[in-house]
Ligand SMILES: [Zn+2]
C-alpha cells in the first residue's frame with residue numbers, strides 16, 4: 001500500500017484502489033468484500049496533504065438475533081508529509097517528515113488505524129430487528145413462537161391468587 005512520491009504531480013489528484021480482503025489484518029475482524037480506498041492528495045512545494053477514505057464491509061453477527069450479516073462502514077484519515085519538519089524518521093503523529101531522497105510512503109499503518117478507530121461497536125442487522133425470543137430462542141425475524149400467547153397476563157395472575165384464598 002505504497003504511494004510513490006515522485007510519481008505525484010503538483011496540485012490536486014485523486015487515487016482510487018481496491019484492497020484485497022487479506023491485505024488488512026485486524027484481530028476478530030472479517031471483511032466480506034474487498035475494501036475501497038480513495039486518496040485525495042494535494043502536493044505542494046514542501047508538503048503533501050493526503051486525505052483518505054476507506055469503505056469496507058464487515059461480516060458481523062447481529063447483537064440482537066445473532067444472524068451473520070454485512071455491515072458497511074467508512075473510515076477517514078488524514079496525514080501531512082512535510083519536508084519542513086525536522087528529523088529523518090516517521091513521526092508518530094499525523095505529520096510525517098520526509099526527506100528529498102524518500103521515494104515512497106507506506107500508508108498501510110494509517111489505513112489500518114483508521115479502520116480500527118471507526119469499527120462499528122454495537123451492530124444490529126436492521127433497525128427493527130425483532131431479536132430472539134427470550135424463552136425459546138426462536139429468531140422472531142423469521143418465525144413467531146407461542147411463548148407470548150401462553151403467557152398469563154400478570155394482572156390475571158393476581159386475581160387467580162385472590163380467588164384461591
Ligand atoms: Zn438481527
Ligand SMILES: [Zn+2]
Pocket residue numbers: 133134135136137138145146147148
Ligand atoms: Zn418463544
